[in-house]
Amino acid sequence: MxxxxxxxxxxxxxxxxxxxxxxxxxxxxxxxxxxxxxxxxxxxxxxxxxxxxxxxxxxxxxxxxxxxxxxxxxxELAFQQEALRLSGRAKPAFDLFGVDPLDPEELIAxxxxxxxxxxxxxxxxxxxxxxxxxxxxxxxxxxxxxxxxxxxxxxxxxxxxxxxxxxxxxxxxxxxxxxxxxxxxxxxxxxxxxxxxxxxxxxxxxxxxxxxxxxxxxxxxxxxxxxxxxxxxxxxxxxxxxxxxxxxxxxxxxxxxxxxxxxxxxxxxxxxxxxxxxxxxxxxxxxxxxxxxxxxxxxxxxxxxxxxxxxGGGPDPEPPAADPWTVEDRLGEDGVLLWRLPLPGADRADLDLVRRGDEMIIATGAYRRIVRLPSALRRCTVTGAGLRDGALSVRFAPDPDLWPRR
The missing domain is CATH 3.40.50.300 (P-loop containing nucleotide triphosphate hydrolases)
Incomplete structure (x- = not known):
């Protein structure tokens, strides 16, 4: 199980x-x-x-x-155990340079x-x-x-x-x-x-x-x-x-x-x-x-x-199903690809987006994450973004120099 x-x-x-x-x-x-x-x-x-x-x-x-x-x-105990284990592996080098290894009491996390x-x-x-x-x-x-x-x-x-x-x-x-x-x-x-x-x-x-x-x-x-x-x-x-x-x-x-x-x-x-x-x-x-x-x-x-x-009388709540980040193809209707990121609780004033090469830096308040863009979006340029109903939607337009011509 x-x-x-x-x-x-x-x-x-x-x-x-x-x-x-x-x-x-x-x-x-x-x-x-x-x-x-x-x-x-x-x-x-x-x-x-x-x-x-x-x-x-x-x-x-x-x-x-x-x-x-x-x-x-x-x-503290975990740090001491790991440090002592590494110290044992490094003992030949310590002996070579005449270094005395640290005692367990000296090790502070x-x-x-x-x-x-x-x-x-x-x-x-x-x-x-x-x-x-x-x-x-x-x-x-x-x-x-x-x-x-x-x-x-x-x-x-x-x-x-x-x-x-x-x-x-x-x-x-x-x-x-x-x-x-x-x-x-x-x-x-x-x-x-x-x-x-x-x-x-x-x-x-x-x-x-x-x-x-x-x-x-x-x-x-x-x-x-x-x-x-x-x-x-x-x-x-x-x-x-x-x-x-x-x-x-x-x-x-x-x-x-x-x-x-x-x-x-x-x-x-x-x-x-x-x-x-x-x-x-x-x-x-x-x-x-x-x-x-x-x-x-x-x-x-x-x-x-x-x-x-x-x-109540049963077990505690089961984990919910994932709400994945998705890419919606709207090239036929609007000429863009829409990247949808569920961000319930986010405030528009706290949001920040920065495109850096094939990555997107996303920040909401004090939290910041660097995400690699899906492959299709790496060949596009960002044209806009919006926050609505707890989801951030970022619009991407194909880059003519990178997108295959039909």
Whole structure:
């Protein structure tokens, strides 16, 4: 069975850890072999919710026939292990130059290590075959998108630094160097390029898999609709599937009928705000309510109660079908090709498009992506663009010097 991966994200303090833990407990109680990964939990909130101290190795939490397993991503430990492994391979060079290798206590994770460790952990656990459901208490949206975009960006850099034609000429390296003095990369560089490409491809397969999706948590008490829209547009820009929006700590609907006028008025106000949020995402993305239990969840029993309130009697939402980027042939009607990019939540004022050779740089707010154009569009010039009904449409006209004449 293929592992279903759910990346639970949201602004800090919105209840992301609580929703992730409740999702994992709910999945396990429905018979799924479930692993909860605390990937962004510096204050060990997940530990407090589950009543255990998590380590880097998956361990069962709670009682029952099939409890969920949980683990935390320890970037410091992962960095030390990887650095020591590389140090062992470099020991002959250290000995040659009289360099003393660093002790484990001296090794402190560098910036960006968390992203790499998250990608490696996702790849390892989805490939293990041990889990039906992998729930990740993920970083906030900007940091999560930066981590998930890393394989695509690194692969692009590798392609520029060591393109395919240079790899194809590997066997001719001695001949080229001897005849024309053409410098060619050494064999170890080709091997490093191949190794890196394989690892990046494995990470991208997990991220782009149809069974991987993102679940966005917002605080029912204090969300900002423009902020939610920007988060949705950022996820769409990188083509991540958004399976649900969860309103965390929502006031129960019964509070609207309370005899206390203050509570009733507050409940009515929150209900109207959540109705606006539901309308923003309808009908493509469901809005789920994680009601306030009247207390802080404490242990798997409380999390199971919250999961039942959140998902009902069945499993959690399935990943939605992809809304692909498409090219529409309108040469006969309008003389253009139309490139349609679904960007729900994007604002026209936040959009920026730059054509650079065979690539398009697309930005929406703080999020920026470089995309290689489909082959037909590379022989065209951009004539305009528009944002309508949550989709960006870019118009391309054939370049007479490049387009085949009829």
């Amino acid at each position: 293929t592992t279903r991966t759910v990346l639970v994200t949201g602004r800090g303090g919105s209840g992301t850890s609580t929703v992730a833990a409740a999702t994992a407990v709910h999945g396990a109680r429905h018979g799924l072999r479930t692993l909860l990964l605390a990937a962004h939990d510096p204050h060990r909130t997940v530990d407090t919710l589950l009543g255990v101290r998590l380590g880097d190795a998956p361990a069962p939490v709670g009682d029952g026939g099939q409890p969920p397993y949980a683990a935390r991503i320890d970037e 560098l910036p960006g290590t968390r992203h790499l460790v998250l990608l490696r952990t996702l790849r390892e656990h989805t490939a293990s075959g041990h889990w039906d459901l992998l729930v990740v208490d993920a970083p906030p949206v900007p940091e999560l998108l930066a981590a998930l975009a890393l394989p695509e960006r690194l692969d692009r850099y590798l392609a520029r630094l060591l393109p395919e034609q240079r790899q194809a000429a590997r066997a001719l390296r001695p001949v080229l160097a001897g005849l024309a003095g053409v410098p060619m990369p050494a064999d170890w560089l080709f091997e490093a390029r191949r190794w890196a490409s394989e690892r990046l491809a494995e990470a991208r397969r997990v991220i782009e898999a149809p069974q991987t999706s993102v679940r966005l948590v917002v605080d029912a008490d204090g969300y900002s609709l423009p902020e939610v829209r920007r988060a949705r547009a950022g996820l769409a820009l990188f083509e991540h599937r958004l399976d649900a929006v969860v309103a965390g700590r929502a006031i129960p609907a019964a509070a609207a009928d309370s005899a206390d006028p203050w509570l009733a008025a507050l409940a009515a106000e929150r209900r109207a705000a959540l109705a606006a949020l539901a309308a923003e995402f309808a009908p493509a993305v469901p809005l789920l309510h994680a009601p306030h239990l009247g207390r802080t969840p404490d242990g798997p029993a409380d999390l199971a109660e919250l999961g039942a309130e959140l998902y």
